[in-house]
Structure formats: C-alpha cells, structure tokens
Amino acid sequence: MILKKYKIIQPEIIICLVIVLSTFAIYWQVKDYDFVSFDDKLYIIENSYVKNGLTPESIFWAFSFEDKDKTYWIPLTWLSYMLDYELYGLNPGKYHLTNLFIHIINSLLLFYVFRKMTGEIWKSAFIAAIFAVHPLNVESVAWIAQRKNVLSTFFWMLTTLFYINYAEKPSVLKYISVFFCMLAGLMAKPMLVTLPCVFVLLDYWPLKRLVIFKKVENREYSSKNNFPKQLFYYLILEKIPLLMLSFASVSIFWSSLEYYDNIISKDAIPVKLRLANAAVSYLSYIKKMIWPSNLSVFYTYPDYIPSWKALSAFFILLIITFAAFYRIKKNPYLITGWLWYMGTLFSVSGITQNGLWPEMADRWAYVPLVGIYIIIAWECPRVLKNYAFRKKILYTGSCIILAAFMVCTYFQAKHWTNTFTLFKNAVNIDPDNWVAHNSLGVFLAEHGKIDDAILHFSRSLQINPSYAFTYNNLGTALAEKGRFDKASEQFLMALKLDPDYTEPYYNLGLIYTEKGDTEQAVKYFFKVLNIDPEHKKTYNKLMLLIKKMSASDKLKYYSRLLNIMPDSYEINNYTGVLLAQQGKADKAVKYFIKALNLKPGYEQAHINLGNTFARLKDLNKAVIHFSKALQINPGNGTTYYRLGTSYAQKGDIETAVKYFKQALQINPDNAHINNDMGRAFMILGKNEDAAEYFKRALEIKPDFIKAAENLDRISSISESK
Template sequence: MRARHALHAAVIVVVTLIAYTGSLRGQWISDDVVAIAENPLLRSLAPANLHPLLTTFDGPNYMPLKILSLAIDYRFFDGDPTGYHAVNLLLHVANALLVYLLLARLGEPGVTALAVALVWAVHPVQVESVAWISERKNVLSTLFFLLALLAYVRFSDRPRLRTYTLVFVLFICALLTKINTIVLPAIMIVYELAWRFRLRARDVLATLPLLAAGAVLAWVNLHGNPSHGAEYHGGSLWVTLRTSSTVVPRYLALVLAPIGLSFYYAVPLRASWFEPAVLASTLAILALVAAAAVLAWHRGRAGFWIFWFLVTLAPMLNLVPFPALMADRYLYIPLVGPLVLAAWALQTAARRVPRLTPAMPIVAGAAVLGCALLTVRRVPVFHDDFRLWADWALTTSYISSDHPYAAAPRTEEIRLLRGALARDDASGPLHNNLGAIAFEENRIAEAVAELGRAYTLAPRDPAIALNLGRAYLFARQPEAAARTLEDATRLEPPSYYAHLDLARAYLLLGDAPRARAALTHAREIRPQWPDLPAVTAALEAFERREQRGRETGS
C-alpha cells in the first residue's frame, strides 16, 4: 500500500513539474512589479523589519504570511523572478499531493485519487495561480487550508486537543495568507452532514473558535484598510449577485472544456433577475444546491463535492466586492469538487456498462494528457506583460480610459491587433481595442472610425457602445454620442460610466433635464465616485446660466 502511494506521489510530482517547467522563465508581470520587485518592505528579514512585514497591508488585504514568504524568497533570490516562480511551483506540487492525500483519506481508490489529483494539478485554469508570482497567496493559503482540513478529518474520527490545536493554527495561517479560506468551518460542517451523514454537538462546537477567528480577521481585512471599501458592481449587492450568478455556469464550462481561457473576462452587469442568462444561472445554482441536499439526505456522498464547489467558490463571487468578477485563479480550490464528480460519473458508467471498464484508464490518461498539453501551451502567456495583454486583447473588448491621456504609442500592441485583423476583419473586439488605443493616444478621428466599425460588427457589446460614445464626445459630436450612449445604457443598465458619459453628452446638447436624469442614475450606482463632482458642477453652472437667461428674458 505504501509503495503504491509513493509511486502515485512520484507520478504527481513529475507530471506537475513537467507541465509547469516553462513558468520558471517568466518575468515580473502585472502586480508583481510594484508589489514584489519594487517593494522595499520585502528586502530585509531583520528583526526591526518584521513588525512592518507583519502589519502592512498588501493592497487592500491583510495577508502577512504571503508577504513574509516573499521576503524569504528575496533573501535567497534577490530580484531574480525564477526563484519566486520555483517556490510557487513547489507549493502547487505540494497542494496536488495534499489533494491526493485527502481523497485517499476519504476512502477513494488509489487510481481515482491519482487521476483526480493529476487533472487538478495540470488543469489549465491553474496556470494563473502557479505562473503568476503575485498569486503566491493562492497556492500558499491552499496549502494551509488542505492541511487544516486533513487535520480536521483526523480530529472528527479521534478528537484530541493537540489535533484540534493543529486545525486551529493551520486555519489561522490560511487566513493570514488569503481570507477566502474563511470557508473552512463551513466545509467542516458539510463534511459531517454530507460525508459522514451526522452532525454532533461537538462538531458544531468545533467550528466556533474558527468562526470567531475568521470574523476577527475578516473585520481586519474589511475595516483595517480604507482602500478595501470597494463599491458593489453596478452600485448594489443585488446587481452584483445577479451578475455573479452568471459566472458559475461559465466556471463549470471551463472545468469541463478549458478552452478560451483568459486573463480578463468580460462579465456584463445584469439589471434584472429575469434576464435569460441570470434566470438560467440562478435556476442552475438552486438545482445544484437542491441536488446536494437531496443526495446528502439519502446518504449520497456526491452531495459533499457539490457543496465543496459552491462553498469554496462563494467568497470569490463578490459577496464582499472586489474588482474582478471572474478569473481562472478563483477556481483553484473549488476545482476539486467537479473533478471528483466527473471521476465518479465515469466509474458509474463503467459499472452500468461493463464493456466500458477497459476504456476508463484510457479516458483518465487522455484527460491528464490533454490538460497537461493545454497547460504547457498556456504557461507562456504569463511570461511577460505583452503576452498577458495579448491573451485577452485578441478576443475581448476592453473599456478605454475615461479621457484621452496622450499615452505613449503602443506600437507592438497595434501591430498585433492589425495583424489579427488582417486574418479576421469581422472581429468587433479587435476593432474596438484598436479604437480604444487610438482614443487613449488622443487620435480621436481614428478612434471614431475603428470604434464605429466595431459597433457595426458587434452592436450588442456594451463595452464597444461605451467606447464609441466617449469617442464621439471628444470628437465634439454630441448627438451621435448621446445616441450611442443611450444604447450603452440599454445594453448594460447598471453601467456607471455609460450614464455619466450620457450626462456629459446631454450637457453638450444643452438638455439639462436629461443630463440631470443621467447623472442621477450614475450617482445611484457609484455615489462616491470622484468623477461626479466635476460633472455635477458643470451641470449646475449650466442650469444657473439658463436660469439667469430666463430671468433676463422675462
């Protein structure tokens, strides 16, 4: 038995290292530059520096163990990103081994545990967490999370104070690395209900100290740093919930068919529960919850893995708002659940149709090989900022800055987009992104032309409508701007910038009442946004001039 587990562990280590070896060639990208490469806080482990290391927020988040781990990296690797990448990769390998160990501890056959752990390790949605150094928080917090859960499984069988102390300490370490691991107590309860089919008083009591610790650290994250006061997308919790509901089926689709992955996903804000996408997604989520509950009631352990997916994904659905509505890295822990369910589905099919049994190892091997090849192909996306930008800019419309800012010419980006357009001139996103760059570089006439073409090709894309409306504003074409921005507000009613820019267009047209209405909508969505005072002041000045004109005329 031990020899078999050792062999399985060796396979996991080797396959995972091979799949991600290319990540070692990655440079500093995106947040890495400011948060790590240029961060003076990481450059000393001297006792005098430990206090700032352990008390300084990482952006809006309190994650001192992530910062400490990077400071340790700096001690060994200085400014060479290769070492940091290597640590991320080794942590991911360790997590894959822990996934295998957890499944084996829960009674899964060794081959099933191996297959699931391998697919989890080399699934291409994991590349973002492994190949992006800033996602140290993801791989390190998951290490603590899985260790804590394994300790809890032991504690549930044989309650010992030292085992529970280990659970508590590991949970605190997970929280101090990334707060989304706060769901561990919920997973503990789900384990008892949907795996052991019981819930004892001591099971509930065991969660209380963890819940208290989680509440304290959640409060620190939310209130200890004013930069964490992000507003809900679309201005309300309900818009955010409706919008987030639509990403759950998209995540499941990426698990089953990991193609079209992106560093940036366009997620339109949703104004009504009765929009087809929202209604279908909400019903699907409710169906998953109901299925998990029914399975647990009838002692079907598949319910545990459905709950695993939903519970571990929940913190990443913007219940507490943060900028990204969807990202591959948010699937790092949740991915285990659907993969186990897929393995069980194949096993069930083999039991019901025995002639399929010989094909199961081939199916599992094909899944591992296919995911590994996709991962090898995706890893270079994270080698540098240009490739990272190209990853999404070739397929997804991005929203330009609110104003031209005479950006430095982006020659490489423009060449890439034009090359892509030479192969596919009917792509709305490609024309949009060329137009957005032209707008930001203050080439307004060119921006209007490209964005107009994009709008003709993709009239239902709210990002394109917003960009074109802005370009018309700066081209001093307020009628066209108002018409296009009205479309943008219809396509995405909770869009703050669509309403704000529409107010600007109406103001240029001298239509104060409609400008006031559009500005009111914008304020309802983001009441504290810094653009509002200037537009409000301009509107009030216009209204005063109109009032004086009426008084003079009378």
C-alpha cells in the first residue's frame, strides 16, 4: 500500500522539480537586472510611500485613491513592493527574484489545480510546463512593474483551488475562503473580474457539476436533460456574491482612473478601430503563442486596420467558437478552453482604454492562454489516439516544444537587462515604434548622451507628432544644450497638445529663471501650481524667487499662493512675518494662529507669535508661545534668549537670568545674549558678574557699542564707590 502510494506521488514530485529547475534555469539571470524606466520608476524608485516601507501612513496610502497619478487601485501589489523595500532597499535584482518566485508558485499551483480537477498527471504537467517557460510570459516575470500580474495570478490559482475544494463538498466556510481569496486577488489587480465566469466553465468541464447533456451507452450525449433544474440555477446563484465582488472591483478600478482623468476618450481612438484591433489581437496572441518571435515591450496602436483583416478575424473567431459549441458533447474541454481564452482576454482587449494603451501586450496573455493550453493538452492526444506510437510522439513532441520555448525565453529575458536593452530591442523589431524611441531618448539623456537623446526624441515625433510627453522630453534635452529658444518651442507644443500637462510649464519657468526674467518664470510656476498645488519642486523654485523680491511683491505673491493652497501652514507663516515687519502685528497674529491650526507642532509659528506679542507688549502671551516652542525643540538657544528677554521686560530678572544661562549653554559665543545677561546682573546689583559678561560680549564682537557702554557704566559705578 505504501509502495503504491509512493509510485503515485513520485511522478508528481519529479514534474514539480522539473518545472522549478527549468524555470530557474532560464530566469535566474534576472537577479542581475536593473529597474527599467517604463513604470518601475513610477511604482518604486520615485514612490516615496513605497520607499517608506510598511508604515501606517504607507499602508493607508496603498488602500486609498490619493496621490496615485497614472496608476490604479492595487493595494496588495503596493504592499508587496513595500515589503520588498523593507527587505532589500532599492536592490532591483531582489525585486526581480520576487517576481520569479511568484511565477514558479503560479506554475506549480496550475499543475496541482488541473491535476486535482482532471486526474490527468501528464496533461496537467504540460499545461503547467508551457505556462512556466513560454516566452510570452517573460514580460510578466522580468518586469518589476508587472508584480500585479504575477501576484493576482497567484490568487487566481489559489481561489480556484479553494473553489475545487468547495465544489467537492460545499460549505459556508469553504465558500468564504473562495470569496476572500478572490477579494485579495482583485486587490492585486482587477484581472480576476472574469473568474466567476471561469468557474461556470469549470463546473461544466472538468468538474462536471453543470450537466447539460446526459451521457448514454454509445458515449455520446443526448439532447434530453434530466439533470435537476434547480441545481443549474443553484450553480448560477452561488456565483452571485463573486460576481458582485467583480462588479465592485470594476467600479473601484474605473473610479481610480477617473480620479486622475486617465481614461482614453472614444474620440481619441474610434470604437470601430478598437473593436477591429480586439478581434485581430485575439488571433495575434495565438500566433505568438505558436511562434513567439519579435516580442516587444510595447506594440504601438495601429492608426488603421483594413476592413478585410478585421472581418476575417471576426469570422475566424466565430468559426472557432461555433466549432467548440458543436463539439461540446464529445469534447467538452474545447468549449471550456476556448471560452476561458476569449473571456479572460476580453477585459484587456482595448474596447475601453486608459493610459498609454498598446495594440496588444504579452503580459495580458499570461492567464488567458491557459485556455489554449487546455485545448492543446487534451486535443492532441485525442487526434493521435489511433497512432501506434502515440505516446512517443506526444512525449517527444512536448519535450522538443518545451526545450525550444526555454531557449527562446532565455534570450527573450535578456532584453529586460535594463532600459536601453529593452527599448533597443523594441526599435530593432519596429523602427517606427515611437514609444521605444522616446524611452531610449529618456535613458540616453539621463546618462548624459544628450545629442543621441535628441535624435531619438526627434524620430519619435516624426512618427507620432501628437505626443505631448515627447515634446517635453525634447525640450528638456535642448535646454540641457543651452538652446533655450528651441526648447521653449517644444514646451509650448506640448502645452498646445495637453494644456494641463504641468512639466512643460515648470520647464518654461526654469528657462526664464535661467534668463533672469523673474516675472515670466513666476508666471509659469504659478500655472503649474494652479493645476497641481502639490507640485513640490515648482513650489520650492517659486519660493526661492519670491524670497529675493521686495516686501510688497512678496506679500502679493504669498496672497496668490494662499488662494491656491489656503491650507499651507508655511505660506500663512511667511505672510504673518511680512505683515509683522510692516508693523501690522494684529493681522500677522491671525496668520500665525492659522499656521498653528494647520500644523499644531509648528515651532517657527510659536516663535513668531512670541516675537509679535513681545512687540505688542503682551508679554504673558509671548512667554506662553516661546515656552511652547521650547517644548517642541528644547535645543533652540535663540528661543531661550527670547524667553529670557520677555521675562526681563516683565521685571522677573531672576527667571530671565535662568533662561539666558540656558541660551548661553547652547550659544556661548552670542554677543547679544552675553550683553543682556550682563544687564540682568546689573539690575540684580551683581556688577562684577555683569562686567564679565560685557567683556565676553566685546571679545566676541569688539565693535559692540552697547556692551562697551554697559562696561563703562560698570566701571563708573566702581570708581564712584
């Protein structure tokens, strides 16, 4: 009995080991790969929340819609990046390996899921093996930004496994595990929205929970269905909570895109062209699955698809679908595999689009092509069932195909070494790939090869003259060469195409700053902040310019800034300082208090309120605010000095001396503190001590007239005695 069990388990263990070792063999190289500029920067390198690690603030951000420009709601993916950062910092090789480990687990789960559903070891092994090593999956594995793809697929497979357990013996607890596992997958990427429909397919085959045809003696299926109808309705009914989860995910997905206006309008790409491209792409993925050549990180969207090509694609898809339904009785795996492919690919078919949408993308076929693998794994043995050497043909053919794919995948993965190799390959495949030219230009510019970058940006614009980002990139490169007038033309072209694009405004501001035209520079910086008040680098540049202006101009621009960002504690504080300097203390106090309301622990606002109340002779309030400032920062010697001065003005000289001493412990070489300490000792009648502090003040600042006068007064008093 033990031996028999061992023999059953042994091939499964061998298969799993082969899958793991084969996948490692072709992908282990990724440990030495770099981040690429295409989304990796956005997701990790330039993402302050990810680089904070797993903090409460970062976790809250991951689940919110806030501050996610050009991305959508994928909280679990963000958390995985944060965990990577906690473990590896910004070591790109480790992020790559995390993707690889998840992909390997996905492959093993895929094997186990189909083995458990069908009882077929070798057919399930073929599906898992081809999934593990197929070149089309390189993009999902070797692209760090596609963590969402491999992670969501992990939950897809795990949810399916839980569903199989539920199907064997339904229970509420098992259903809950399915529900929450699917929820986790949707939080990694909304690709799982079609999973409830896939479960209906699996109910029909291979789980055989959904019986449409009754099997009779000749192994055919009759048209009569004596399967209890309430069971059919039950199978649909049990999917409703999962479908509601899918609808909720779709709603959240579109809401997150609309939040940043990241949806391509129907006018930009006509629906007719989208439908045509979707039909053609369905066949293109199958073609690339069979012959995976010329794989690129980005396939540019076509400007036109001939009607004959689109209609032919629609017609072929209809024929295949009809054939699958026609064979539904004898070969039920055909309908399951084909509808798996068609259905799961639909959500990324491009009928609705967001962001920079390509013609097709290798990563989108990661899960859908499993449907085609199902068809191949079961149909090929059926076709060859009457051949004498059927097993040898199948095993040999499978090994040759998998070996060929492994070699292809190994070399395809090398293109992901860094940004340059990735987009150089894309340009080699398609010299008119304007996205690749633009990305190459960005890489070259970052590495100081400005002239080469300009050539690629110019080529990109020749191919596609309607992309605002490339005009901005070209302008930035020209500005680096000192060609400011030409650069300005490019920035203005970018703004003509996209008036809400902030970077060209910012870059124009930099150019006018370089030219010394402060008025124009300020004008463009304000345009940026009107669109995006959180644009930090623009705010910082603008503040540097304002600080060099006259008081009246400062007040004017601070007022404009407060109209844009009324909740800026810094601007409220700066405005208060200006008003205080102009003698408008009462108005200044209001701005300082508002700054404190916006940021209760704002030390400088407390200090400024203390100074202002001291000028107003409201010394009690001055003492309160200087004391609060010291609670926030006990190491500020100047605040101790201000507090001591306030007590001295109140007539509490002994307390003043206490704070002057603390101020001198921090700033012993401050002539003014030494002088005021001397004056305090004079008032207390300790003239010898006073004289020492006046002398110290004069040693620090020999031309300090007040200290000299105070020392003379001490000397006169001593002589008169």
